[in-house]
Amino acid sequence: MGLSVLRAPVREVTEQEIADFRANGWARLPGLVAPEFVADLKERALERLAERRERFRNSFVDQAFGQDRDIARHDEAYAALALSPQLAHNVTRLLVGVDAVRLQVTNLLIKEPANGDGHGATVFHQDFPWMPMDRSAMLTVWLALADIPADMGALRFYNGSHLYGSLGRSFVREDDDALSQHPWLETLELSEPIDLEAGDATMHSSLVIHGAPANRRDSPRLSFTATYFDANALYTGAAYGQTDGLGLEVNKPFDHPMFPVVPRP
Ligand SMILES: O=C(O)CCC(=O)C(=O)O
Numbered sequence: 001m002g003l004s005v006l007r008a009p010v011r012e013v014t015e016q017e018i019a020d021f022r023a024n025g026w027a028r029l030p031g032l033v034a035p036e037f038v039a040d041l042k043e044r045a046l047e048r049l050a051e052r053r054e055r056f057r058n059s060f061v062d063q064a065f066g067q068d069r070d071i072a073r074h075d076e077a078y079a080a081l082a083l084s085p086q087l088a089h090n091v092t093r094l095l096v097g098v099d100a101v102r103l104q105v106t107n108l109l110i111k112e113p114a115n116g117d118g119h120g121a122t123v124f125h126q127d128f129p130w131m132p133m134d135r136s137a138m139l140t141v142w143l144a145l146a147d148i149p150a151d152m153g154a155l156r157f158y159n160g161s162h163l164y165g166s167l168g169r170s171f172v173r174e175d176d177d178a179l180s181q182h183p184w185l186e187t188l189e190l191s192e193p194i195d196l197e198a199g200d201a202t203m204h205s206s207l208v209i210h211g212a213p214a215n216r217r218d219s220p221r222l223s224f225t226a227t228y229f230d231a232n233a234l235y236t237g238a239a240y241g242q243t244d245g246l247g248l249e250v251n252k253p254f255d256h257p258m259f260p261v262v263p264r265p
C-alpha cells in the first residue's frame, strides 16, 4: 500500500475542546481517530516493539517510558496520521494566533507494567523548556493505541499551569520534577484520572505541567504522540539532540525536511 492511498480518519475538534485547551492547557478528545485505523496502528506498533524489546534505561526519561522516536519516518500509517491535514487543522485551531504548523517529532511510547523492573511514573514536567524554538505555541497529540484505563497511566495535568510561562527543565536530576521545584503548583487543580479508549486522545500545550502514574496493569500502555509547533517559530540555537548538526540557522524558521509544514484541508 502506498502512502498516497492512506488517509487517516481524524475528526474535527469541537468548540468546547478548544475552550478546554485554552483554559486548562490540555483537552480530552474522545474518538479523535477512527477505531479501525487505530487497530492497525496498534498492530504495527506491536510488530516494531517485538523487534526491539530490551532497552537501555540510562536517562530519567527512560525510567518512565520507552520510546521509538520518529516512527512516522518508518511507517506509512503513522506518517499518514502525523501528516493528516485534518489533524494539522485541529492543532492550528487550538493554538492561538497560529495559521500553520510544522511537525516536530513523532513517537511510539510504551510504559511497561511497574511490577518487576517495569517503568515508573512520568514525573510532572513541561515540554517547552527543552526546546530550541523561540516561541511556545506548540502542542502534543497523545493518542491511545489500545484502551488505557487510568491506572495504566493516562496523563494528568495541572489545569491552567500553561499560563505561568516556562518553569524550567525536569528529567535532569533526581527529584527535579516540577512540583519539587514549584510547590505552589499544588494550589492548581490536578485533572482527574481518565480512562481512555483506543482512538481517544489528549492534546497538551508545551507549557502545561503534566505527568503520569506508573502502569499498574499487567499489559503495556501503548500510545503514539505527534508534536507540532508554529511554522513561524525561529530556531534559537539552543543545544538539543534532535536539531544539533542539522545546519539550521539561528533566527531563521525550521526550513528542513525534518520539520515539514503540514498542509491543511
Ligand atoms: O506518556 C507519558 O508518560 C509522558 C509523555 C509526555 O510527557 C509527552 O508526550 O509530552
Ligand SMILES: [Fe+2]
Binding pocket: 125, 126, 127, 210
Ligand atoms: Fe511531556
